[in-house]
Amino acid sequence: MGRLFLVDLEGSSYSCKHCRTPLALKDDIISKYFCSRNSRAYLFYNVENVTFGPKEDRMMITGKHTVADIYCVVCGSILGWKYIYAYVKAHKYKEGWFVIERCKVLNPAGTPYEANQEVQVGQQTPNGQETWMAQEAQAGGGIDVDNA
Numbered sequence: 001m002g003r004l005f006l007v008d009l010e011g012s013s014y015s016c017k018h019c020r021t022p023l024a025l026k027d028d029i030i031s032k033y034f035c036s037r038n039s040r041a042y043l044f045y046n047v048e049n050v051t052f053g054p055k056e057d058r059m060m061i062t063g064k065h066t067v068a069d070i071y072c073v074v075c076g077s078i079l080g081w082k083y084i085y086a087y088v089k090a091h092k093y094k095e096g097w098f099v100i101e102r103c104k105v106l107n108p109a110g111t112p113y114e115a116n117q118e119v120q121v122g123q124q125t126p127n128g129q130e131t132w133m134a135q136e137a138q139a140g141g142g143i144d145v146d147n148a
Contacts, residue, residue, distance in 0.1 A: 006073070007048040012108035014042065014100070019075040021049050023100065026108045030097065040102045040113075041080060047098040049073045055084055063088035070098065079104045 012026035024044045031043040053069035066085035071078050080100040086092050102113035 009048060014105045014107060015110075016049075016072040016075060016077060016079070017104055017106055017112060018077050019072060020106065020110075021072055021074045023047055023049055023072070023079065023105060024098070034099060041099045042102060042105070044098040044100065047079075047082075047100065050079065052082065062091050065091070065094070070100070077104060 006021065009022040009025055013022040014024045014026070014029075015022050024042075024047045028045045028047075029042055030045060034041045034043040047070065049072065050070040051073050053071065055066055055068045057064055057066050064087040065083055066087075067081040067083055069078055069081050080098060082098050083094040083096065086094055106112055
């Protein structure tokens, strides 16, 4: 195995809960209100310091997707997945995006996600806007949940 080189992220970043390896910049987050597997998750444009598992097809509520699990490059913890391909035309926008489960990361302040911070579908965020999940559900997109 070769040397391990980490990408240094400049700015506020989310990091691995187990080893504190920086994973994604706060500015690269698309949604804090994404639902995955049986927990809440973050949706990102870009994630660093991860390795990829094999590509596989998964049936989700929003349809079939080809995804690759992502793992922390330092400790090997599974963090979430990357969307490789969406079979449903309406969900093509997700291709190339990353999902990281909140329970697997520390927020930019260095603290873990608290379960009581969850925002329910249709509930309003502190700024008075409905959550991204609620908007997606109302638009007919549903909420991505991995059936695995």
